[in-house]
Amino acid sequence: MALLSRYGDKAKLIAGGTDLLVDMKNEKINPQYLISLMKITGLSYIAEEGDVLRIGATTTLRELEESQIIEKRYGLISKAVKCLGTVQIRNMATIGGNICNAVPSADLPPALVALNATLKIVGPNGERTMPLEDFFAGVKKTKLSVGELLKEIIVERPPARSGTAFIKLSRTAEDLAIVNVAVRITLNEDDTCREARIVIGGGVGPTLIRSREAEKLLLGKKMEEELVKRAAEVACTGFSCRPTSIRASPEYKAEVGRVLVKRALLEALKKAGGVVEDDERN
Amino acid sequence: MKEIEFTINGRKKRIAVRPKDLLLNVIREELGLKGTKYGCGTGECGACTVLLDGRPILSCLTLAVAVNGKSITTIEGIGTDEHLHPIQQAFIDAGAIQCGYCTPGMILSAKALLDKNPNPSEEEIKEAIKGNLCRCTGYVKIIAAIQLAAKRMRGERV
Numbered sequence: 001m002a003l004l005s006r007y008g009d010k011a012k013l014i015a016g017g018t019d020l021l022v023d024m025k026n027e028k029i030n031p032q033y034l035i036s037l038m039k040i041t042g043l044s045y046i047a048e049e050g051d052v053l054r055i056g057a058t059t060t061l062r063e064l065e066e067s068q069i070i071e072k073r074y075g076l077i078s079k080a081v082k083c084l085g086t087v088q089i090r091n092m093a094t095i096g097g098n099i100c101n102a103v104p105s106a107d108l109p110p111a112l113v114a115l116n117a118t119l120k121i122v123g124p125n126g127e128r129t130m131p132l133e134d135f136f137a138g139v140k141k142t143k144l145s146v147g148e149l150l151k152e153i154i155v156e157r158p159p160a161r162s163g164t165a166f167i168k169l170s171r172t173a174e175d176l177a178i179v180n181v182a183v184r185i186t187l188n189e190d191d192t193c194r195e196a197r198i199v200i201g202g203g204v205g206p207t208l209i210r211s212r213e214a215e216k217l218l219l220g221k222k223m224e225e226e227l228v229k230r231a232a233e234v235a236c237t238g239f240s241c242r243p244t245s246i247r248a249s250p251e252y253k254a255e256v257g258r259v260l261v262k263r264a265l266l267e268a269l270k271k272a273g274g275v276v277e278d279d280e281r282n
Numbered sequence: 283m284k285e286i287e288f289t290i291n292g293r294k295k296r297i298a299v300r301p302k303d304l305l306l307n308v309i310r311e312e313l314g315l316k317g318t319k320y321g322c323g324t325g326e327c328g329a330c331t332v333l334l335d336g337r338p339i340l341s342c343l344t345l346a347v348a349v350n351g352k353s354i355t356t357i358e359g360i361g362t363d364e365h366l367h368p369i370q371q372a373f374i375d376a377g378a379i380q381c382g383y384c385t386p387g388m389i390l391s392a393k394a395l396l397d398k399n400p401n402p403s404e405e406e407i408k409e410a411i412k413g414n415l416c417r418c419t420g421y422v423k424i425i426a427a428i429q430l431a432a433k434r435m436r437g438e439r440v
Contacts, residue, residue: 025324036347174413
């Protein structure tokens, strides 16, 4: 922390380095100082405490992938991690880096937002918390102030009768996402929708998108296929992706997004124990 | 310059490095171990793969100062000219080497897999070597070689 306040914006924090060093090599950034977080012991952990999971910011993606607790009870994180990069990258890259780089196509943030994750941030004025959903300010921009760093990610355990799904579309699995979708739904006893969280990432805008409008459509209703389809359409309107994106056109992203959101909702519904009349794939 | 100490292929080394030095360059230029290759330099190809405390990482995206106190294994550290590692032998026997540029990284990724999982499925092998690009072989013989090595390392006589 002292180093951060001494060097201010002349310094960059480095964890796994898999994004930062590539940017430095491409001369996109040229920080005078690098401050490594990897020497701080006690910043890498996965700990379950009651109904929350605490993940230290420098925990590597591979450690998340290998965690039994995550596999069993926070499966959405496992799914997102497994389709991210290669073994070598996952051994180096950290959860904090995947969040703080604020790359719009990152895979973990949508899954974590769907799970209602909160960030613990430390800075010169002490600690504060912020929902991950509010953390992104734009492409490669976050709401961290100078001198602050991300310390911990707190994930809420999905309530009873919840189902989750993560779907990523990319050219090859290790490639960056064209579109990725993460959802969590929770059902009432009568199988109506109690809560839905629909998050779309993969560069469909400068930040990921949580579609509250589509979520509202589902609330209190039986999640029949027609309704789910309509929610998916609502969720995928108004993307503001760059038309120059090298991975796909905005039109393609919206089109494929609708299919993926619908599939994800139906998959989550099944996992939550709801009944799906699912006679067509799309 | 900063002095760092780390273990490379079982031997302790103390060496002075600049803050910006990459592990790959230190291994190749300072230590003269040329088996680790420079490919893309941006974490796509896996030719620079080494094992850090047993786990495959990319030495082209690792700062040398970051391995202070840690243990690195390169391709030179897993066998000798007289006694190749079973994975190295299997790569030769299965015809899994063509130009050879990807081979050191490929073998180290395979080693990390087999050390943890002595009997991997084909899917698990593919996942383990996904980060190692081969432009010659089409991977079929590489996968066969890793399966062959796995059998031999489990004690089967093949």
